[in-house]
Amino acid sequence: MANMRTIVLDVEGMTCANCAQTVERALAAAPGVVKASVNVLSKTAHVTLATSDANVDALIAAVQHAGYGARVAAARAADKEMADRRATKLRLLRTTGIGVLLFGSWLLSNLDLIPWDIARILIVIATALAAVPIAWRAAKSLQHRRLSADVLVAIAVVAALSVGEFFAAGEVAFILLLGSQLEDYTARRARRSLGSLLSLVPPLARVRRGEKEEEIPAEDVRVGDLVVVRAGERVPVDGVVRSGAASLNQAAVTGESMPVDKAAGDEVFVGSLAETGALVVEATRVGADTTLARIARVVEQAQQERAPIQRALDRFSGWLVPVMLAPAALVFIVTHDVTRAITVLIVACPCALILATPVAVMAAIARAARAGVLIKGGQHLEAAARLNTIVFDKTGTLTYGQPEVAHVHRFDEHTESELVEMAAVAEKMSAHPVARAILRKADTLGMPPPQDPTTFAAHLGRGVTAEHEGQKLVVGQKELLADHEVKLSDKLRAHVDEHHGEGHTIVVVAHDGKVCGTICVADTVRVRADDAIKELRTLGIENIVMLTGDNRRVAMRIGNALGVDEVKAEVLPEQKAEYIESLKRRSGRNNGVAMVGDGVNDAPALAVADVGIAMGVTGTDIAHEAADIALMADDLSKIAFAVSLSRQALRVIKRGLWFALVYNVVMVTAAATGHLHMIGGAIAHQASSIVVILNAMRLLRHR
Numbered sequence: 001m002a003n004m005r006t007i008v009l010d011v012e013g014m015t016c017a018n019c020a021q022t023v024e025r026a027l028a029a030a031p032g033v034v035k036a037s038v039n040v041l042s043k044t045a046h047v048t049l050a051t052s053d054a055n056v057d058a059l060i061a062a063v064q065h066a067g068y069g070a071r072v073a074a075a076r077a078a079d080k081e082m083a084d085r086r087a088t089k090l091r092l093l094r095t096t097g098i099g100v101l102l103f104g105s106w107l108l109s110n111l112d113l114i115p116w117d118i119a120r121i122l123i124v125i126a127t128a129l130a131a132v133p134i135a136w137r138a139a140k141s142l143q144h145r146r147l148s149a150d151v152l153v154a155i156a157v158v159a160a161l162s163v164g165e166f167f168a169a170g171e172v173a174f175i176l177l178l179g180s181q182l183e184d185y186t187a188r189r190a191r192r193s194l195g196s197l198l199s200l201v202p203p204l205a206r207v208r209r210g211e212k213e214e215e216i217p218a219e220d221v222r223v224g225d226l227v228v229v230r231a232g233e234r235v236p237v238d239g240v241v242r243s244g245a246a247s248l249n250q251a252a253v254t255g256e257s258m259p260v261d262k263a264a265g266d267e268v269f270v271g272s273l274a275e276t277g278a279l280v281v282e283a284t285r286v287g288a289d290t291t292l293a294r295i296a297r298v299v300e301q302a303q304q305e306r307a308p309i310q311r312a313l314d315r316f317s318g319w320l321v322p323v324m325l326a327p328a329a330l331v332f333i334v335t336h337d338v339t340r341a342i343t344v345l346i347v348a349c350p351c352a353l354i355l356a357t358p359v360a361v362m363a364a365i366a367r368a369a370r371a372g373v374l375i376k377g378g379q380h381l382e383a384a385a386r387l388n389t390i391v392f393d394k395t396g397t398l399t400y401g402q403p404e405v406a407h408v409h410r411f412d413e414h415t416e417s418e419l420v421e422m423a424a425v426a427e428k429m430s431a432h433p434v435a436r437a438i439l440r441k442a443d444t445l446g447m448p449p450p451q452d453p454t455t456f457a458a459h460l461g462r463g464v465t466a467e468h469e470g471q472k473l474v475v476g477q478k479e480l481l482a483d484h485e486v487k488l489s490d491k492l493r494a495h496v497d498e499h500h501g502e503g504h505t506i507v508v509v510a511h512d513g514k515v516c517g518t519i520c521v522a523d524t525v526r527v528r529a530d531d532a533i534k535e536l537r538t539l540g541i542e543n544i545v546m547l548t549g550d551n552r553r554v555a556m557r558i559g560n561a562l563g564v565d566e567v568k569a570e571v572l573p574e575q576k577a578e579y580i581e582s583l584k585r586r587s588g589r590n591n592g593v594a595m596v597g598d599g600v601n602d603a604p605a606l607a608v609a610d611v612g613i614a615m616g617v618t619g620t621d622i623a624h625e626a627a628d629i630a631l632m633a634d635d636l637s638k639i640a641f642a643v644s645l646s647r648q649a650l651r652v653i654k655r656g657l658w659f660a661l662v663y664n665v666v667m668v669t670a671a672a673t674g675h676l677h678m679i680g681g682a683i684a685h686q687a688s689s690i691v692v693i694l695n696a697m698r699l700l701r702h703r
Contacts, residue, residue, distance in 0.1 A: 004034060007056055009045040011038065012069035012087075013137060019068070019150075022141065026066035030058050039358070044073060067140025094129075095177055102126035102170045123166050130173035131157045152325070152349050156342045160678065163338050168678045172346060175682040201270055201292060205236035208280065221286050229279045235272045238285035241265060246277030250633075251372075295369060295632075331672045340674055343681040347667035352688035356656030360696040364649035367700050372632035373642050380628035383611050384646035386592045389583055390541055390639070391605070393576075393597035394548035394558055397615050398636075399523045401598075403433050405441040406504065406524060410517040411492065417445055419517045423509050424450040426466040426473040430458055434505060437521050463507065474510040486510045492518075504557075523554070530562050532636035539643055545583070547576055547595075547605070577604035584610065596639060613639060645702050652699060656692045663688045 011023055020038040027036035027047055032055070035048040047059055056072060063070035101122055109119030131154065138154035153176055160169035205218045208226040218236040221227060226242065229235050235248070247259040250272045259275050262268055268281055270290040287293065327348060332341035361378040368375050375381050395401045408416045424442040427435035428450050442450060453466035453473070463476010465484065474484050478496055481488060488508075492515055496506045505521040533544055545566045546559045555569035568579060576595075583593045595602065595609035598616070606612030606627050614627035616634035631638045667684050670676040676684065 004051070005049055007047045007049060007059065008073040009047065009059065009063065009070045010073045011043050011045050011063060013133065014038075014043060014068060019137070022066050023063055023068055026062045027059060030062040031055070033059070039362075045070070067137050067143075091181055095174075095181060098126050098130050098174055098177070101129075102167075102174055106167055120166055123170050124161070127157065127161070127166070127170035127173050130170065130177045134173065134176070152345045156345045156678075159338055159342045159345075165339065165678065168339075171679050172682040175679070175686060178686070201290070202234045202236045206230075206233075219287055221283050223283055223286055225283045227281045227283055229274050229281060231274050231276050231278065233274055235268050235270055235274070235279075235281060237281065237283040238268070238270050238290045239281040239283045240267055242280045242282050244277060244279040246274045246279045249273040249275055295374065327668055327672065335674075337674070339678055340671060343671040343676055343678045344668055346678065346681040347671050347676070347685050348664065349685060350660070350664060351685070352660035352663065352692040353657060355689055356660055356692050356696065357653050359693050360649050360653045360656065360699060363696050363699040364645055364702075367702050368642060368645055371638065371641060372635070373638050373645075374630040374632065375642065375646075376628050376630075380611060381646050381649055383592050384594070384629065384643055385650040386590065387594050387611060387643055388541060388591040389543040389545065389587055389593045390536060391545040391547050391580060391583065391593065391595045391609070392564070393595075393602050393605075394546055394550055394555060395523065396598040397526075397596055398529050398546060398558060398562060399525055401523065403437040403505065403521045404524045405437055406520045406522045408517060408519050409495065411489075411515050412517070414511075414516045417447070419509055419519065420445060421447060421450065422473055422511060422516065423475050423507065423519055425453055425468050426456075426464050426475040426509075428452060429456040429466075430464050432458075434507060434521050435464070438507070438519060441519075471512055475507055477506075478508055481508055481510050481515070484510070484513075486513055486515060488515065523558075525558060525561055526634065526636060529636050532640060533562055533564065535637060535640035536643070539640060539647075541643070543583075543587075547571055547579060549573070573602070573604055576602065577608045580605050580608050584608075594639075596636075613642070645699070648702055649699055652696055656695055659695075660688060660692055 014020055014023065023045060024036050024038040027033055027038070027045060030047075032050045033047055034050050036045060037047075038045045045063070060070045060072075105114070105119040105122035105126065108114045109116050134150050134157070135154045138150040141151050153172075157169050157173050160166075160172060202218055204215045205221045206213050206215050206228045207221060208228055213228055221237055225237075227235075227237055227239065229246070231246070241262050241264050243264055245261070245263045248262050248268060249259045250269060262279065268279070269292075270285075271292045285291070325345075328341045328344040331344050332338065335341075357378075361381060364381055365375050365378075375384070392398050405420075408419055410416065410419065414422075420438065420442050423438045424447070427438050429452070439450070451468065453468045455467040457465045459465070459476065459480055461477075462480040463474070465480075466473045466475075472484075474481055474486055478488055478493065492508070495518065496508070499506045499518075499520055507519045507521060509516050509519060536544060543566070544564045545568060546555065546562070546564045547568045548555050549571055550569060552567075552569040555567050559567035571579065580593060580595055587593055592610035594611040594613055595605045596613040596615065597603075597606055598614070606614065611629060612627040613629045613631065615631050629642055667676065667681070667688075671681055
């Protein structure tokens with residue numbers, strides 16, 4: 001299936017979940033379609049085709065046959081946004097014209113400025129203009145033997161016209177038309193939150209060609225081009241810094257609040273803002289391959305994936321609309337009042353009930369993306385809300401994954417800097433991770449690069465010996481020093497044994513046969529890792545576990561420092577997955593287990609967890625295959641943010657559903673008893689949808 005490809009279509013005319021289901025079925029039945037997913041809010045369809053040369057025109061024809069419009073989505077976000085704005089303006093002009101014609105005719109008639117017969121004709125024309133799109137979609141639904149919300153509205157308008165309620169029929173059609181535009185506007189705000197990410201890509205890039213610099217469109221930059229970025233400008237590509245230095249604000253990509261210093265050899269991401277300095281960047285990923293473009297694709301696809309609660313509602317809505325005909329028919333039979341029955345039809349449409357979940361999911365996923373958290377679908381958002389156990393990998397997740405100098409201990413008159421300098425000279429020729437840690441420490445202390453030793457010898461697993469300026473240096477384990485006749489005091493032995501017991505690597509530094517001090521090297525805990533765990537406990541996460549293949553002594557030191565509930569050490573990758581399975585059985589069906597790892601050797605555990613969270617995947621695959629949530633930066637506090645956002649989203653969904661259900665019952669009762677007129681019913685119907693949408697949009701401001 002290597003030839004499979006996905007086509008994105010912009011679909012016009014959808015107003016409810018039934019519309020989306022109709023389009024989805026039509027696309028699924030088209031030749032060569034493997035899978036079709038339609039989002040009523042984003043007005044898009046993602047269609048997976050079996051072959052790369054499948055007929056796209058057949059897909060568009062299938063959508064049109066179902067009663068809707070379709071076109072291949074614009075390749076560039078800017079083009080799509082421009083087309084969206086143009087269509088919005090046209091719809092607004094049309095709606096305004098219909099409103100002026102409808103209400104102007106009624107007003108002029110009431111002021112006796114035109115005869116009622118002429119006003120009635122104008123009102124009927126305005127009603128027809130407002131109702132034609134609704135009637136067209138209703139006819140297509142009936143053609144496919146489906147009852148949709150459009151069918152109910154069309155029946156209501158026709159029934160109102162048949163009993164002489166011309167102005168009321170026009171008002172109902174106009175209010176529903178205006179309401180759908182308000183719904184589109186609020187939904188576009190959620191889409192714009194994501195789209196604004198792509199707007200961070202500057203339209204022009206300054207490319208260095210030989211000795212000259214020229215400005216070209218950002219989409220024309222090619223891999224290997226040298227791009228110049230100065231203070232106040234945004235990086236137009238993903239790339240590697242070749243020269244210069246700058247402080248970059250990467251908040252749009254990684255969600256990091258503080259600027260990051262970049263110099264030669266560092267990776268930079270499109271959309272980052274250079275606050276100070278200047279850089280020459282070699283482009284490594286351009287256009288659709290850049291980090292922001294890939295984020296947008298992942299999030300857009302995620303919004304197509306329905307949460308379990310949404311899938312249940314979609315099934316529910318399939319028979320809910322036909323059921324709504326029953327109360328209207330019953331009211332007419334009992335009261336013989338056509339107006340009441342029409343009003344019941346209008347308010348009974350369950351639009352708010354159907355919109356509550358997808359709008360909240362869309363808003364939550366867009367908000368998460370802006371914070372540097374990619375949630376791959378509504379089902380993972382819902383699962384994250386139910387977590388009560390979180391399992392962390394140690395190396396590369398809770399710790400930095402490379403040894404660093406933890407502290408330096410002096411045993412004679414030498415200063416800390418002198419100790420590090422001696423060790424750096426001795427270790428300069430070594431490729432051992434401990435040697436690299438000592439050299440990084442020397443650099444951190446502002447020392448110049450150490451000189452080359454006169455002689456050098458590495459002793460596997462024990463340390464190094466070297467000569468420099470006639471002095472003999474021995475740097476390594478105490479056994480190596482004993483072999484070179486360096487006297488070890490009882491105090492030194494106790495010091496070394498104490499730190500070995502804590503899981504540290506202790507390097508003893510000796511100079512001309514005398515111990516000068518020790519350097520403690522360890523895999524250090526990430527900054528704010530303890531705060532991140534405290535935040536999770538504040539959210540009510542009951543069980544926090546550290547799972548690692550490292551030895552138990554080191555694992556216990558890290559686990560105790562962070563205050564986790566359980567430490568599971570010396571575990572192989574396949575055993576990690578088995579352990580996650582056992583935790584899931586212990587937690588029960590209503591509680592979830594998350595696994596947080598680096599997305600490589602933790603892949604089996606990430607895959608079997610209820611929620612797999614991959615750390616720091618910026619610049620590689622945006623969402624690791626095995627993970628459900630991907631953090632764009634190695635910031636553990638984002639996990640608490642994701643859990644908090646997911647729980648808030650689930651609360652918003654449930655509140656929206658309860659509000660819509662109770663509201664519909666109350667409005668149907670009011671309409672059936674004659675306490676709600678047709679116009680009020682149309683207003684009430686749209687008000688419920690707008691309230692539910694605006695409530696869900698609050699998730700875009702979640703902190």
